[in-house]
Amino acid sequence: MSHWEFPAPGALAEAARVDLELIEGPPSLFLEACNEANINPARKAWFQYAALRNGAIYLVWPRLFEFLVTADGRRIYGRRLGNSAWESFHSYLFPQVLSYALLRQGIESLHCTMLRLEQGAVGLIAPCGHGKSTLAAAFLKAGYPLLTDDLLVLKEEGGEFLAYPSFPRIKLFPRVARSLLGEGISGVPMNPHTRKLIIPLGPELYYPDQVPLKAIFVLRGKPAKSPGRRITIRTLGPRQAFLELVGNTFNSVVKEPPRIRRQFDQAARLIAAIPIKSLTYPRRLASLPEVVQAVCAHLKKLAR
DSSP states (O other), X not given: OBSSOOSOHHHHHHHHXXXXXXXXXXXXXXXXXXXXXXXXXXXXXXXXXXXXXXXXXXXXXXXXXXXXXXXXSSEEEEXXXXXXXXXXXXXIIIIIIHHHHHHHTTOOEEEOEEEEETTEEEEEEOSTTSSHHHHHHHHHHTTOOEEESSEEEEEEETTEXXXXXXXXXXXXXXXXXXXXXXXXXXXXESSTTOOOEEEEOOXXXXXXXXXXXXXXXXXXXXXXXXXXXXXXXXXXXXXXXXXXXXXXBSOOSOOOHHHHHHHHHXXXXXXXXXXXXXXXXXXXXXXXXXXXHHHHHHXXXXXX
């Protein structure tokens, strides 16, 4: 249930698989939370977080929006601050705020961009700013639709992991978007501090259903000026794969022992179920079609 209108109403149920109510919160609710947390929304900090005495979580992006997640993760209260765009509000509610609600309900998520290829779902993981969305846009250009650009929720079923879709949008810088998705592409800035755009995707570029997960690729891009154009795909050993999966959890703020145990357990089960690969490639837009071809060819070999 939601008090807000979203671009793809059915996607939330698929992405979260939980009972979740989204509510426009009154100012008094957030004032009380802010006072208890001793947080000043006007302070010059990009993001502030506090766990309250009743188990709720208070989150604020000053001058943009603030949220309150109940202790059981069943309700998210939110409101915009100032004139922040609804698209930006959606972009932080899903996935950032949603990840806290999922954790309260015992559901782990990965910071992962997921695409649907012929063999199934394929994930891309890397730290922020290391090219996940840019490479995903190259896959979109090649005709492979997106499941999620940020938060990945998985469900183990019948001996495999199913990847669930999120919302039909991708975040790209304007030059990258125009180069890979066409000159007429448009979007709304994520926030006042970046030129990165939130770009809605049409049905031809977005896959709205669950897909069996076949592999995860850890991106290791070469600097643009590095010599050579070699694309390398290697299988990571269990230890390195574990470190990569844990390091790319979506929410690294919550460090409660039950959460850590759950996180480690999911990483171990993923490693046992699917290949975790490293993907090294030149970080140049002109090289991306070749990277897409290399990944597709590698997946075909795995399927034999």
